Amino acid sequence: MSNKEPLLFLCHRIPFPPNKGDKIRSFNILKQLAGQYDIYLAAFVDDDNDWQYERDLQPYCKEMSLLPxxxxxxxxxxxxxxxxxxxxxxxxFFSSQLQQWVTAKIRSAGIKKAFVYSSAMAQYIEKATLDKRVADFVDVDSDKWRQYAEKTANPLMKLVYRWEYRTLAAYEKKITAAFDAVTLVSEDEAGFFREQLTAELAAKVDAFPNGVDGEFFNPDTCGPRPIADNYLVFTGAMDYWANVDAVLWFVEHVWPVIHKQHPALKFAIVGGNPTDKVKALARRENILVTGRVEDIRPYIKHAQLAVAPLRIARGIQNKVLEAMAMQQAVVMTSMAAEGIRLPANQQTLVTDEADLFAASCLEMLSQPDKIAALGQENREWIARHYQWQAVVEKLAAVLK
Structure with missing residues (x-):
């Protein structure tokens, strides 16, 4: 019989495999908390390919309920x-079946503490009697919808996005008032949220960053070169609007300048579920769209340079941390850099202007030794500041 305290862990998406932003954070939190608690996990599966990973979560969970x-x-x-x-x-994200499971487990397992990953999952324990309720909003999701509303040219979608922005912002405040603590992915994000709250509610808001599994994201242990030619790389889920917008902007405004100077260089867009707009980019000269790959690490390691041209974002970009851990230099926008403590030399590669973005890429491509030196500095920086065990200790303290 276990001596560990039970913990309800609610997650909007199955926290495995840790191959995209939200799953990387949710899985590593789960992994670390499983050492201290008996985890009762409830989550949704929105990709049929992910059902195979239920067995990978079993070592970390006392019980789980996964619903399609x-x-x-x-x-x-x-x-x-x-x-x-x-x-x-x-x-x-509501399911009456999941609500019944949550209510029953709180009673039968004597659960007194709950951790919620994503604000939408807080609805399952709004009325529950618990000693401790902690919600990890990760980022201020409502503001992302505000950004979407500003970017879209579709009048109907603009109305929908504005609605979600206003109503979700109100719900985020409601949950902050009801719960014991709310966490976000960076001090920048936490500060932005605190500005919207009363002093009493702002005191409940804390931050802990994402980490990187340095053993997994190790340039010395990953596979062979996946692309024969030299290339720049962008990684991410390619059905996520922010990533789609990023590569479309890069190809339209930055890539032509780079391609003119380096006609043999390719641009690799690496990530699952590319939209039709992303797939169409593959018809352009020297642009590769891979779709889902078994392992992104070789694509990062063997690239000449990683790029993160995000123009819509909240929170911390795992793609940046992972590239740095893989000993890469990264040219990025300020949105991609938001919330990340960067070493001084890497900070010089942050720019939002297309011509300066292209110039930074060209400057680095002309100096392979500089890329190698910065890549080494980036990996050492990640090892010192972004290891999961250390960053989750802060959340564990909040739960206690």
Missing amino acids: LNPLWGKVRGLLGMLLGKPISLPY
Whole structure:
């Protein structure tokens, strides 16, 4: 019989495999907390390919409930929820079956503490009697919808995004008032959220950054070169609007300048579920769209340079931390750099102007020794400042 205290862990998406932003953070939190608690995990599976990973989570969980989530029906529920004045995210991620499981487990397992990953999952324990409720918002998700509303040219979608921004912002404040603590992914993000709160609620807000598994993201242990030619690399889930916007902007405004100077160089867009707009980029000269790959590490390691041209973002970009851990130099926008403590030399490669972004890439490509030196500095920096065990200790203290 276990002597560990039970902990309810609610997650909007199955926290495995740790191959994209939200799953990297949720899995590593789960992994670290499993050493201190008996974990009762409840999560959704929105990709049929992910059902195979249920067994990978079993070593970390006392019990779990994984339920399918159909994105199309989720959107229908979300839009219907608008008629009730709710944020779309709440009905999108609601299941009466999951609510019943959560309620039953709190009672039968004597659960007194709960950790919620993503604000939309807080709805399952709003009425629960618990000693401790902690929500990891990760980033201020409502503000991301504000950014979407500003970027889209579609009048109908602009209205939808503005609705989600306003209603989700109100819900984030409601949960902060009801819960014992709320965490975010960086001090920048926490500070931004605190500015929207009363002093009493702001005192509940804390931050702990993402980390990197330095043993996994190790340039000395990954596979062979996946692309024969020299290339720049961008990694990320390619059905995520911020990533789609990033590569479209880069290809349109930055890549032509680089391609003119380096006609043999390729640009590799590496990540699963590319949208039609992303797939269309592969028709352009020297642009590769890989789709889902088994292992992104070789693509990062063997690139001449990593780029992170994000123009919509909140929180910390794992793609930047992972590239740095893989001993890469990264040319990035200020959005991609937000919330990350960067070494001084890496800070010089942060710019939002297309011509300066291209110039930074060209300057680094002309100096391979500088790329190598900065890559080594970046890896050492990650080892000192962004290891998961150290960063999750702060969350563990909040839960206690």
